Amino acid sequence: MLKDLTQMSAGETGVIKELLGGRGFVKRIESLGIREGKRIKKISSQFFRGPQTIEIDNSQFAIGFGMAKKIIVEVDETK
Amino acid sequence: MKLNKILLMGNPNVGKSAIFSRLTGAKVIISNYPGTTVEFTQGRMKVGEETPMVIDVPGTYTLEPTCKAEEVAVEMLKEGDLVINVVDATNLERNLYLTLQLLERDIPVIIALNMWDDTKHKGIDIDVKRLEEFLKVPVVPTCGLSGEGIHTLIDRLPEANAPKFKFSSDKERWETIGKIVSSVQKITHRHHSFLENIEDLSVKPLTGIPIALGVIYLTFWIIRFLGEGLIKLLFDPIFENFWLPLMNKLSITLSENNFLHTILIGNLVNGKIEFGKSLGVLTTGLYVPLAMVLPYIFSFYLLLGIWEDFGYLPRLAVLVDNFMHHIGLHGYAIVSFILGLGCNVPGALAIRLLEGRREKFIAATLMAIAVPCMAQIAMIIGLLGARGGRYVLFIFTLLFLLLIIKGIILNKFLKGTSPELLLEIPPYRIPQMKALLKKLWMRLFSFLHEAVPLVLLGIIFINLLYALKIIDFLAQFFSPILTGLWGLPKEAISALLIGFLRKDVAVGMLSPLNLTTKQLIIGSTILAVYYPCIATFLVLMRELGIKDTLKSTMIMLITALSIGMVLNFFLP
Numbered sequence: 001m002l003k004d005l006t007q008m009s010a011g012e013t014g015v016i017k018e019l020l021g022g023r024g025f026v027k028r029i030e031s032l033g034i035r036e037g038k039r040i041k042k043i044s045s046q047f048f049r050g051p052q053t054i055e056i057d058n059s060q061f062a063i064g065f066g067m068a069k070k071i072i073v074e075v076d077e078t079k
Numbered sequence: 080m081k082l083n084k085i086l087l088m089g090n091p092n093v094g095k096s097a098i099f100s101r102l103t104g105a106k107v108i109i110s111n112y113p114g115t116t117v118e119f120t121q122g123r124m125k126v127g128e129e130t131p132m133v134i135d136v137p138g139t140y141t142l143e144p145t146c147k148a149e150e151v152a153v154e155m156l157k158e159g160d161l162v163i164n165v166v167d168a169t170n171l172e173r174n175l176y177l178t179l180q181l182l183e184r185d186i187p188v189i190i191a192l193n194m195w196d197d198t199k200h201k202g203i204d205i206d207v208k209r210l211e212e213f214l215k216v217p218v219v220p221t222c223g224l225s226g227e228g229i230h231t232l233i234d235r236l237p238e239a240n241a242p243k244f245k246f247s248s249d250k251e252r253w254e255t256i257g258k259i260v261s262s263v264q265k266i267t268h269r270h271h272s273f274l275e276n277i278e279d280l281s282v283k284p285l286t287g288i289p290i291a292l293g294v295i296y297l298t299f300w301i302i303r304f305l306g307e308g309l310i311k312l313l314f315d316p317i318f319e320n321f322w323l324p325l326m327n328k329l330s331i332t333l334s335e336n337n338f339l340h341t342i343l344i345g346n347l348v349n350g351k352i353e354f355g356k357s358l359g360v361l362t363t364g365l366y367v368p369l370a371m372v373l374p375y376i377f378s379f380y381l382l383l384g385i386w387e388d389f390g391y392l393p394r395l396a397v398l399v400d401n402f403m404h405h406i407g408l409h410g411y412a413i414v415s416f417i418l419g420l421g422c423n424v425p426g427a428l429a430i431r432l433l434e435g436r437r438e439k440f441i442a443a444t445l446m447a448i449a450v451p452c453m454a455q456i457a458m459i460i461g462l463l464g465a466r467g468g469r470y471v472l473f474i475f476t477l478l479f480l481l482l483i484i485k486g487i488i489l490n491k492f493l494k495g496t497s498p499e500l501l502l503e504i505p506p507y508r509i510p511q512m513k514a515l516l517k518k519l520w521m522r523l524f525s526f527l528h529e530a531v532p533l534v535l536l537g538i539i540f541i542n543l544l545y546a547l548k549i550i551d552f553l554a555q556f557f558s559p560i561l562t563g564l565w566g567l568p569k570e571a572i573s574a575l576l577i578g579f580l581r582k583d584v585a586v587g588m589l590s591p592l593n594l595t596t597k598q599l600i601i602g603s604t605i606l607a608v609y610y611p612c613i614a615t616f617l618v619l620m621r622e623l624g625i626k627d628t629l630k631s632t633m634i635m636l637i638t639a640l641s642i643g644m645v646l647n648f649f650l651p
Contacts, residue, residue, distance in 0.1 A: 010283065027141070027143065027249070028141075028145050028501070029501070030176075030249065030253075031140040031141035031143075031176055031177075032140055032173065032501070032503065033170075033172060033173030033176070035253065043279055043282060043283075044279070044282045044283040044284065044287070045284075046284050046397065046398065046400065046401055047284050047401065048401050049401075050284075050397075050400055050401040051397050051400045051401075051410065051499075051500045051502075053282045053397060053504065056173075057170060057172055057173065058169045058170050058201060058203075058506075059170050059173060059503055059504075060278070060282075060503070060504040060506075061501070061502065061503050061504065062282070062393070062396070062397040062400070062410070062500055062501070062502045062504055063499075063500070063501055064400070064409070064498075064499025064500045064501060065499070066499050067499050067501060
């Protein structure tokens with residue numbers, strides 16, 4: 001199922017399908033290794049539309065809510 | 080090949096400074112959070128007969144910079160003769176992006192595959208030989224903190240070369256990286272370690288917020304416990320038992336009321352030397368920085384060092400991000416404020432980590448107004464704490480409220496919005512004792528070396544102004560504000576004057592005035608708010624530019640003027 005990063009719940013995993021937003025944003029976030037095709041795990045989200053924490057490979061990142069909305073993830077099915 | 084300048088470049092928090100320190104023997108601050116180095120540091124190393132300059136460049140993810148610290152990094156590239164690209168071995172794929180960009184340039188590169196020791200317990204296996212074949216430059220596994228691999232790195236410097244790769248797009252770069260990584264790296268799956276479980280707990284809000292409150296409370300409790308303990312058990316006894324008898328002898332030899340006595344010993348209070356009040360270079364001038372401030376500086380930086388090296392700061396930034404947006408900033412600005420609690424100068428330098436002019440302005444102004452440095456805090460605790468701990472707590476609450484109110488106002492009236500947080504969170508690492516002590520010593524040394532002379536200078540300066548009757552004139556001139564609006568004796572002008580130089584002595588200057596508790600609260604608050612010390616001011620000028628610094632200063636002065644009035648009016 002496709003979800004944006006803010007809609008994922010903590011512990012969910014998936015693969016990044018698309019980065020919405022302008023070229024500047026995409027370039028910046030890609031240089032961190034957050035890009036299409038990468039496996040991603042949601043770690044936590046802060047209250048009141050706060051930053052979202054994710055894990056890619058061995059790195060963790062905190063991403064502001066608005067930016068996180070632009071990261072679309074194909075979420076793994078859970079049994 | 081002639082080597083003049085070697086650049087250490089790499090992603091943030093991959094250990095460039097640790098390697099720099101190994102190569103040059105220079106002492107630099109090393110911590111576990113991205114952006115520890117915001118300014119380039121340089122030192123010399125030995126390669127055979129040559130002693131080239133090594134430059135520790137601030138970390139960057141890309142050669143297309145997104146903030147000031149990254150801009151500095153890219154600018155440096157033009158001047159270098161060789162790049163040591165420091166790569167985090169536990170994050171090969173992400174790190175290789177910058178590596179490829181560097182390999183496209185016309186500059187020789189050698190790669191230090193750092194944090195090599197971490198790969199083993201993370202279940203990562205990298206085939207270094209194959210990686211070399213792909214990248215066509217030497218790759219040397221290193222561990223900056225232990226020094227492993229550094230010799231090999233130096234030995235292989237002459238092999239560095241510039242393969243000048245060509246890529247037409249980012250897509251091609253990432254595809255190449257994908258190919259490299261899948262063929263050189265094997266990852267074995269393993270279970271979460273204990274530290275990793277704590278990592279997760281400290282960024283989940285339900286557990287993270289209580290943890291943060293606990294950390295903050297515990298930290299301040301320990302700082303106070305250590306600071307107070309050191310003063311009572313070590314520094315006060317030394318001054319009372321060893322220094323005072325010496326000073327008494329000197330006082331008799333010089334005889335009171337002579338100019339040299341006034342400068343060196345200061346005024347006698349009821350015929351006796353009082354270290355807190357006499358205002359001589361050898362009495363108050365030494366007692367304030369060494370016996371009142373140093374113990375707190377020591378305890379603060381000890382604790383700060385532990386949290387920095389553990390990797391807690393970025394997590395705190397995530398938790399406070401929401402709150403910080405209300406005051407026009409994002410979470411990472413907390414690093415500025417926390418460093419500012421030690422000394423406003425590094426705090427002001429850390430505003431480079433923030434993206435835009437608006438954020439920098441807000442962060443700098445709020446820090447200058449509402450974040451007193453440890454030297455000032457120690458003096459407030461020393462003077463006001465003697466009258467009751469609740470008064471100290473009152474000042475801190477007041478400053479915190481000022482931070483929020485000023486922040487909300489600035490956020491409302493300045494055009495634009497605060498940018499969003501985008502931050503790499505490093506793994507927790509157990510701090511290493513040796514590195515911790517080294518960093519603590521560097522910070523203490525810089526206090527002794529830079530602050531103490533200023534304190535002494537300030538005391539001499541103020542004594543001269545008294546002798547030349549300039550203080551009397553200024554006191555008269557400003558008495559409508561000092562006495563009329565703030566309810567302070569007009570002699571408090573000396574504290575405000577010295578406050579431009581050092582905030583600790585400035586608070587100390589309030590001591591001989593025999594103020595009431597209310598006056599002491601007002602005086603200390605105004606000294607905290609009205610102006611940063613000269614050292615901070617100079618950094619702000621450089622970071623914000625003259626125009627924004629002047630604007631910021633106006634806000635500080637107006638805030639000081641009004642808060643003094645409000646307190647004078649409302650406090651019983």
